[in-house]
Amino acid sequence: MTRRTTIAALLALAVxxxxxALAQGPAHTHNxxxxxxxxxxxxxxxxxxxxxxxxxxxxxxxxLLSDKPPTDNAGFIxxxxxxxxxxxxxxxxxxxQIIDSVRRVTDKPIAFLxxxxxxxxxxxxxIAFPTSTTIIAHEATAAGMANHEVERQLMLQTVSGDxxxxxxxxxxxxxxxxxxxxxxxxxxxxxxxxxxxxxxxxGDTVVYEPATRTAWTGNLVISGSVPPMFExxxxxxxxxxxxxxxxxxxxxxxxxxxxxxxxxEQLAIYQAYLGDLLTKVREQVRxxxxxxxxxxxxxxxxxxxxxxGSPLSGIVPILRGFHRLNVKRTYDALVAKNxx
Ligand SMILES: [Zn+2]
Numbered sequence: 001m002t003r004r005t006t007i008a009a010l011l012a013l014a015v016x017x018x019x020x021a022l023a024q025g026p027a028h029t030h031n032x033x034x035x036x037x038x039x040x041x042x043x044x045x046x047x048x049x050x051x052x053x054x055x056x057x058x059x060x061x062x063x064l065l066s067d068k069p070p071t072d073n074a075g076f077i078x079x080x081x082x083x084x085x086x087x088x089x090x091x092x093x094x095x096x097q098i099i100d101s102v103r104r105v106t107d108k109p110i111a112f113l114x115x116x117x118x119x120x121x122x123x124x125x126x127i128a129f130p131t132s133t134t135i136i137a138h139e140a141t142a143a144g145m146a147n148h149e150v151e152r153q154l155m156l157q158t159v160s161g162d163x164x165x166x167x168x169x170x171x172x173x174x175x176x177x178x179x180x181x182x183x184x185x186x187x188x189x190x191x192x193x194x195x196x197x198x199x200x201x202x203g204d205t206v207v208y209e210p211a212t213r214t215a216w217t218g219n220l221v222i223s224g225s226v227p228p229m230f231e232x233x234x235x236x237x238x239x240x241x242x243x244x245x246x247x248x249x250x251x252x253x254x255x256x257x258x259x260x261x262x263x264x265e266q267l268a269i270y271q272a273y274l275g276d277l278l279t280k281v282r283e284q285v286r287x288x289x290x291x292x293x294x295x296x297x298x299x300x301x302x303x304x305x306x307x308x309g310s311p312l313s314g315i316v317p318i319l320r321g322f323h324r325l326n327v328k329r330t331y332d333a334l335v336a337k338n339x340x
Contacts (some may be wrong), residue, residue, distance in 0.1 A: 015069035031150050032231050037295060037328045040310075040321040043070050043257070045121050046165055047094045054101050055260075058212035060189060064101055064252045070225075070257040072121050075216050076102050077209050079186020082111035086207045086216040087256065088125030090155065092168040095125025112136060112184055114193055115174065116218025116256060117201040118144030120155035136182065137174035138195045140203030144202035145173055170241040196220075197240030197248065198232045206244060213251035215263060220244075221253055223261035224312035225319055227270055228302050228328040233333035234281065238274035241267060258312050273304050281330040285338065289330050298327050 032041070050071045052064040060078035075086040076098070083102055088095050104109060110130065115123045123145055126135055137145070145151070148171040159165035182193040192208040200219035207216040219228055220240070227237050228315040250263025277298070285296040300323035306312040312319070 030155060033154065033325075035328075036321075037291075037324045039324045041318055042154065042157045043175065043315060043318050044160070045071050045090060046160060046162065047090050048069055048162075050094070052089075052094075052097050052101060057209075057214050057252060061209050061212045061214055062101075062105065062273070063214075063260065064098060065254075065259070066257075070076070070315060072220075072256055073254060073258075074098050075207075075254055076105075077189065077191055078102075078106050078108060079189035081108065081187030083108050084184060084186055084207075085110055085129075086114050086193050086254075087116055087122045087218065087318075088113060088129065090121040090159075091127055091166055092128035095128035096332060098125070099128065107260075108123075109133075112336075114205065114207050115141055115145075116205045116216060116220070117141055117203060118151070119201065119219065120151050120166075120169070121158065122218060122256065124155065124166065124169040127166075127168070127170045128200065129172075131333065134176065135172065135174040135175055136178065136184075136193065137210065138203030138205050138266050139177040139179060139202070140198075141205065142174045142177045142203075144201060144203065145171065158326040179288075194244075194247070196243040197236065199237050199240045200228045200230050200232075202231060204240070206248075208248055208250070212291060213249060213263070214254060215248060215250045216250070216254045216256075218256040220256075221261075221270060222255045223253060223266050224257045224306035224310050225258060226300070226322050226326060228272055228322050229329045231331060234274045234278040234326065234330040235333065238278060241270045241274065244281065245271065259310070269304075276301075277330055281327060282334055285331060285334045291328060295327050296329050297322055299323075300302065 028107040051067045053067055055063040055065050057063060062076050064074040066073050072089050074089060077084045085098060101187050110133050113129050113133050113135045118141040180195050184191045194206045203218040205219060229237055253261045253263050280298045284297055300320050305316055
């Protein structure tokens, strides 16, 4: 059942409550990638020298595309009264680039910022936005953000240990959280915010602009990459992507990393990869193979790799590591299910 909530109602609820995000439940206190298999590496996300290019998708709808994938993309949507920004990037300097990009297009206030997941490359820039900006995230995203020091350590790995890349980063939690769906009115234009289920993280969020049928997908869908199954398994991820594909008729996906993609095509690729992975790992479990054997027997098929010349073709070893993690997550979940 989908609970439809308007932003006005949620804002009313949030008034006077202190850090409602923290009341949503315990944050994880460990690194969720600590048990990743050999061969897994976090992606390279150093923001040094990165420029975000403004790409117009339609009237008032803009993607901000990194010129050095896989560093993060972002975006913004302009209504008659206000602006909504998607994702805050990895540090205050990059967030300022987002704010400056908005200012080149409009002087309307940035009333809303949506974090698509809790990872620092999407949230560490929160601190640079005016206090008048209402930050919105899924309740599980807010809980993940609260575990700031663990996330800072993970982010340091993505920037080759360069502490300068995280200069000025301070935790700024969301002002309001949602459970599965929000509608935000920017004046003459409505933006929809969805949680279809866990994928890369427990609170993965999709921001959808209905006039252009554009979906910002954060880490949930990364064109040119296999699904990054950091905290779920193939069955869970597949359920989430299937819900996404059946609820929205997406023309263009702006992924958190990588290049824009055709919505239907990209979601079909993810469904095919996830279904294939689930079938293959299930077969290994049924035949009694160990995790090590399964990792060896379910390699990454070349058809899931980015095409030569694609901006992500330089990180193929990283994608192979993602796949090994995906095999392990799926294997562990199937074994746990059999034992439970
Ligand atoms: Zn990311």
